[in-house]
Amino acid sequence: MLTSWNDGPTKSAIVDFVGRVTTEGPDFVAPQDRIAVFDNDGTLWCEKPAYVQLDFLVRRLAAQAAADPSLAARQPYAAAAAGDLEWFGDAVTKHYEGDDSELKVLAAGILSAHCGITVEEHAARVAAFFAEVRHPTLGRPYTACGYAPMIELLRYLESNGFTCYIASGGGRDFMRPVTAAIYGIPPERVIGSSVALHYQDGELFTTAQPEFLDDGPIKPVRIWGRIGRRPIFAAGNSNGDIEMLQYTNGFRLLVNHDDGDREFDYAAGAERALELAQADGWTVASMQADWATVFDG
Numbered sequence: 001m002l003t004s005w006n007d008g009p010t011k012s013a014i015v016d017f018v019g020r021v022t023t024e025g026p027d028f029v030a031p032q033d034r035i036a037v038f039d040n041d042g043t044l045w046c047e048k049p050a051y052v053q054l055d056f057l058v059r060r061l062a063a064q065a066a067a068d069p070s071l072a073a074r075q076p077y078a079a080a081a082a083g084d085l086e087w088f089g090d091a092v093t094k095h096y097e098g099d100d101s102e103l104k105v106l107a108a109g110i111l112s113a114h115c116g117i118t119v120e121e122h123a124a125r126v127a128a129f130f131a132e133v134r135h136p137t138l139g140r141p142y143t144a145c146g147y148a149p150m151i152e153l154l155r156y157l158e159s160n161g162f163t164c165y166i167a168s169g170g171g172r173d174f175m176r177p178v179t180a181a182i183y184g185i186p187p188e189r190v191i192g193s194s195v196a197l198h199y200q201d202g203e204l205f206t207t208a209q210p211e212f213l214d215d216g217p218i219k220p221v222r223i224w225g226r227i228g229r230r231p232i233f234a235a236g237n238s239n240g241d242i243e244m245l246q247y248t249n250g251f252r253l254l255v256n257h258d259d260g261d262r263e264f265d266y267a268a269g270a271e272r273a274l275e276l277a278q279a280d281g282w283t284v285a286s287m288q289a290d291w292a293t294v295f296d297g
Helices: 008-022 050-069 069-075 076-083 085-096 101-113 119-132 148-159 172-183 220-226 239-247 271-280
Strands: 034-038 162-170 189-198 202-211 233-236 251-256 283-286
Touching: 008 148, 008 251, 008 283, 050 069, 050 076, 050 101, 050 119, 050 162, 050 172, 069 076, 085 101, 085 202, 101 202, 101 233, 119 202, 148 162, 148 172, 148 233, 162 172, 162 220, 172 189, 189 220, 220 251, 233 239, 233 283, 239 251, 239 271, 251 271, 271 283
Parallel strands: 034 162, 034 233, 162 189, 233 251, 251 283
Antiparallel strands: 189 202
């Protein structure tokens, strides 16, 4: 049971909570109401030195800049062409700190990167990316960059009657082709950011129009809209997960990236979440102290 977690207060808190909600008594929760939601980037898989989806998009933006040199003079194409992943990372970090100036520029490029193709063609591009590309510093396939303790936690919750969902700021249709293989989560249980789709002649096509940015206060809205139940277990790692954790009526788990030897050591974009965790009594999972291993294999 949770063998990739070290014995200690974090593991004990998880086991105690699951025991209470699955045993007849004052805290018992019926199986249909045992809903667990998990952020993806930095919670279920590695998000440094750049988001996995960002690598996918940067490659596309660089290809677009190579095909049309006029694009290379402006962002985000200039950063993509130069391989400047720091610009992209800074844009996301600034967003979590309340500054969306660069995120808007980034979003415009992202929204047009895979516009005008069928949803099946988009899924094929995603599948090809995961089949070919490895993590730039860990040297592992991205499909092997899921956190073993968190995947084990998914199975543990499911074995106790929970239904687990992904609720991520990442792209819904970027995650769906791989979540079943990596996490055992089917596509219908993936909630994420999305672009509007257009129906024509029996096909669904992508557009450059945003539909949802599944982040911050939008996460609870989307969780209710898709599931129709309030979660009793939630796991996140950043400021963008605060509202999802606050909305959860039960166990709140925050993953703390404090292991620079086995993964990465950082708190940027999670400062407010860590403060709230301490103030409100959320459970913080220290990668360094609580995880016996980070990745399988």
